[in-house]
Amino acid sequence: MPRITVVLPVYNHERFGEQTLLSLYRQDYKDFEIVAVDDGSTDRSLRILKRHRPQVTVIQSKHEGPAAARNRAIRATDSEFVAFMDADDLCAPERLRFEAEKLESERLDLVASALNFIDACGQPLPGIWRCPAEAANHYWGALLERNWIGTPSVMIRRDVLDDVGLFDERFIHAEDYDLWLRIGRGHSIGYIDSPLIHCRRHVTNTSTSVTSHQRFERMALEKIDPEEARNAFERLYTQPQQCAEAWVRFLLRRGDADFGQEALLALRDHPDSRSGWHNLGRPFREHLVPTLTSTFDRSY
Numbered sequence: 068m069p070r071i072t073v074v075l076p077v078y079n080h081e082r083f084g085e086q087t088l089l090s091l092y093r094q095d096y097k098d099f100e101i102v103a104v105d106d107g108s109t110d111r112s113l114r115i116l117k118r119h120r121p122q123v124t125v126i127q128s129k130h131e132g133p134a135a136a137r138n139r140a141i142r143a144t145d146s147e148f149v150a151f152m153d154a155d156d157l158c159a160p161e162r163l164r165f166e167a168e169k170l171e172s173e174r175l176d177l178v179a180s181a182l183n184f185i186d187a188c189g190q191p192l193p194g195i196w197r198c199p200a201e202a203a204n205h206y207w208g209a210l211l212e213r214n215w216i217g218t219p220s221v222m223i224r225r226d227v228l229d230d231v232g233l234f235d236e237r238f239i240h241a242e243d244y245d246l247w248l249r250i251g252r253g254h255s256i257g258y259i260d261s262p263l264i265h266c267r268r269h270v271t272n273t274s275t276s277v278t279s280h281q282r283f284e285r286m287a288l289e290k291i292d293p294e295e296a297r298n299a300f301e302r303l304y305t306q307p308q309q310c311a312e313a314w315v316r317f318l319l320r321r322g323d324a325d326f327g328q329e330a331l332l333a334l335r336d337h338p339d340s341r342s343g344w345h346n347l348g349r350p351f352r353e354h355l356v357p358t359l360t361s362t363f364d365r366s367y
Contacts, residue, residue, distance in 0.1 A: 178223075
């Protein structure tokens with residue numbers, strides 16, 4: 068039994084899939100298997116995958132999306148560690164070794180790395196996707212603010228997935244964010260500040276509706292107990308104003324009914340908070356602030 072399973076969902080990536088596989092073959096850590104799930108591709112992706120048998124285990128499926136595809140691969144294997152990869156990205160030769168060593172040496176449950184960017188031809192693009200500096204204080208608290216974990220950089224212990232469950236297949240977007248939040252609530256997260264993944268940017272990237280993505284992020288955040296979130300922000304930030312701003316942003320993204328009152332309370336305590344006024348939004352400031360302010364004046 069290989070120690071690591073690399074889970075590779077594939078949907079219409081005939082142009083890049085072979086390059087992704089070659090980057091995995093070049094790993095300097097060899098105790099792993101690749102399980103690719105063709106998610107109902109309509110191009111030559113499945114044919115390309117089949118050419119790589121038996122180095123690659125190929126599972127065929129109707130098109131159900133990345134959450135279901137990844138779950139199929141996870142259920143079909145029993146390795147100690149599970150690593151994720153996307154079919155248009157590349158990974159550094161040391162990726163699996165670095166991540167397995169960090170999981171073991173620090174007794175972590177999940178590890179992710181920084182990512183850099185390449186174009187369709189594999190040429191470098193500006194920018195690096197990094198974990199925010201303050202996240203080291205409390206990685207889960209930083210996740211509550213935004214998803215800083217790039218899925219193709221993740222390696223996780225299988226028994227953690229046995230504990231929290233797999234990807235929620237109801238999610239069209241942000242299924243990865245939902246899983247990281249569920250994991251981080253009770254399990255340890257680590258980070259490697261080196262770009263072990265080259266994330267490809269190209270015109271055929273899966274398009275994402277911002278509105279839809281926000282809706283599914285909200286669904287993920289609705290699963291979080293607000294008091295746990297507030298405690299996490301207190302560990303994440305040392306300054307009360309930063310903590311208050313993070314709390315209000317969380318409530319805003321969550322669509323919480325208490326957002327307005329909590330935002331105004333935060334502004335009462337931190338009137339110079341630009342972030343606080345920005346979170347309220349112009350319509351809220353113009354139409355609701357006077358009413359709520361008068362309420363606070365009577366209450367306090």
